[in-house]
Amino acid sequence: MYGKVMSACLQGIEGQIIEVEVDISSGLPQINLVGLPDSAVRESVERVRSSIKNGGFSFPMDRITVNLAPADLRKEGSSFDLAIAVAILITTSQIPFDCFQHTLFLGELALDGSLRPIPGVLSMAHAAKRLGIKRVYVPQANAAEAALIAGIEVCAINNLTDFKCLTKESEHLYIFNNINNKHHKLSTKSTEIQHFVDDYADVNGHHQVKRAMMIAAAGMHNILLIGPPGTGKTMLVKRMPSILPPMSDIEALEVTKIYSASGKLVDRSSLIRTRPFRAPHHTISPEKVIKGESIHIVTLASR
Numbered sequence: 315m316y317g318k319v320m321s322a323c324l325q326g327i328e329g330q331i332i333e334v335e336v337d338i339s340s341g342l343p344q345i346n347l348v349g350l351p352d353s354a355v356r357e358s359v360e361r362v363r364s365s366i367k368n369g370g371f372s373f374p375m376d377r378i379t380v381n382l383a384p385a386d387l388r389k390e391g392s393s394f395d396l397a398i399a400v401a402i403l404i405t406t407s408q409i410p411f412d413c414f415q416h417t418l419f420l421g422e423l424a425l426d427g428s429l430r431p432i433p434g435v436l437s438m439a440h441a442a443k444r445l446g447i448k449r450v451y452v453p454q455a456n457a458a459e460a461a462l463i464a465g466i467e468v469c470a471i472n473n474l475t476d477f478k479c480l481t482k483e484s485e486h487l488y489i490f491n492n493i494n495n496k497h498h499k500l501s502t503k504s505t506e507i508q509h510f511v512d513d514y515a516d517v518n519g520h521h522q523v524k525r526a527m528m529i530a531a532a533g534m535h536n537i538l539l540i541g542p543p544g545t546g547k548t549m550l551v552k553r554m555p556s557i558l559p560p561m562s563d564i565e566a567l568e569v570t571k572i573y574s575a576s577g578k579l580v581d582r583s584s585l586i587r588t589r590p591f592r593a594p595h596h597t598i599s600p601e602k603v604i605k606g607e608s609i610h611i612v613t614l615a616s617r
Contacts, residue, residue, distance in 0.1 A: 315339075317405030320418045320447060321397030322438035323389050327568075327575045327609070329434065329441030331418070333383040334394060336401040341377030349382030352390045361392075361423045362399045369427035369474035371408050378402065393432045396421035396451065399474060409477050418442045418450040420460075427474035429453035433577040436570055439463045459574060459582040462567075514553040520546060531557045548593065555589045565617050572616060576609035590615050 315338045322329045345359045359380075366373045380398055382389050397419035403409045420438055422430040435456040440463050442450055449467040452460045457470030471477075517524060523539070523546075530537040531554060539547040561569065566585040573579040573586060592615040594603060603611050 315405045317401045317411070319397050319401045319404065319414060320442075321394050322418060322420060322441060323391050323393055324434040324437060324575050325387075327434075327437060327571050327613070329438035330387065331438075331441055331445055331447075332387075332389065332394070332397075333381075334397040334401050334419075335381040335383060336398070336405045337379045337381075338374055338376050338402075338405050339379075343375045343377070345378045345380065347380045347382075349380075349385045350388045351382060352388065354392050355382070355389050355394055358392060358395045358398060358423075361395055361425065362402070364425040365395075365423040365427040365474050366399055366402065368425065370478065371403055371474075372406070374402070374406050391432065391434075392422035392430075393420050393434070393438070395423040396429065396474075399423060400477070403477065416446070416448040418447050420450065420456070421453045421471075423474065429471055429473065431455035433579075434571075434575040435459050436462060436567075436574040436579075439466060439468075440567070440571070442466060456582065459579065462570070462583075462585060512549075512553045512556065514556045517546075517550060517553060520550065523550060527554060528557060532559075534559075552591065552593065555591050558589045561587060561589060561617060569617050572609060572613055576614065578609075578614070589617055 317336045319334050321332050321334050323332055324330070345363070347356055347359055363373055380401070382394065400409070400414065400419050404411045404414065418438070420432060420435060422432050424430055429452075431453050435452055436459050439450055439452075439460040443463050443466045447466065449469060450460055451469045451471055454470045454472050457468055460466075461468045514524075527537060527550060529535070539551065541547055563585075566587055569590060570579065570586045573590075579586075592611050594611050598611075
């Protein structure tokens with residue numbers, strides 16, 4: 315028996331669509347996961363097994379092979395849990411395949427079958443739209459974030475048991491919370507006036523430095539402030555975002571993708587419209603500025 319669904323992972327800050335293939339054959343009960351999975355992906359096997367059983371479905375006592383294609387691309391993260399579980403349920407005819415054509419599945423499963431949020435949903439939904447995928451299933455906590463991408467149907471689910479409604483041909487997706495109609499409301503935030511805690515208008519004096527910073531801000535140039543402690547360098551730089559030109563929709567989407575991929579996205583219901591400002595401690599090493607975490611400080615300060 316064979317089944318296939320679509321999922322995605324992160325490559326940097328961009329989403330990469332992945333095919334999740336499942337083959338179930340006679341043999342000793344075991345699950346083999348192939349396709350260059352990392353540790354988090356390999357551990358999904360036990361999460362999927364428990365969530366299927368606790369979700370009221372039956373787990374096949376056969377030999378199961380799960381392939382993540384393309385096989386030469388390293389897969390990272392826990393975004394494949396839901397796709398693997400759905401592929402197994404489709405292959406064993408516990409849920410109908412017809413309901414899931416042109417559909418993407420994203421989400422981490424808990425042992426009780428509930429869905430946990432994952433980072434990078436915005437980038438993955440954007441990649442799905444570019445490939446013509448029409449629908450994406452995401453955890454409830456990620457639904458507003460995915461709905462920021464216009465032109466794709468977002469279905470938010472809380473638990474794997476929600477798929478039981480699809481066992482009857484007369485029922486179709488009504489149980490899921492489609493929040494697509496909120497996109498227009500979300501996109502209008504770009505017209506709102508931005509209020510900054512640190513406002514450039516509050517700076518008194520420093521006329522030459524202020525003029526240099528205004529020129530740098532207007533032309534998007536680099537600027538380096540050098541001087542002894544206490545002269546106002548940090549104070550001036552912290553207020554620079556308040557005089558930078560507003561971000562375009564493309565820039566706002568890029569910045570929001572970065573913060574989504576890094577797990578630092580605070581408000582999932584709107585794009586980041588304020589240009590980011592990062593202030594690492596002065597003792598930080600150059601290596602940690604451009605390396606260290608998967609999304610480093612320089613990238614977080616992009617745009």
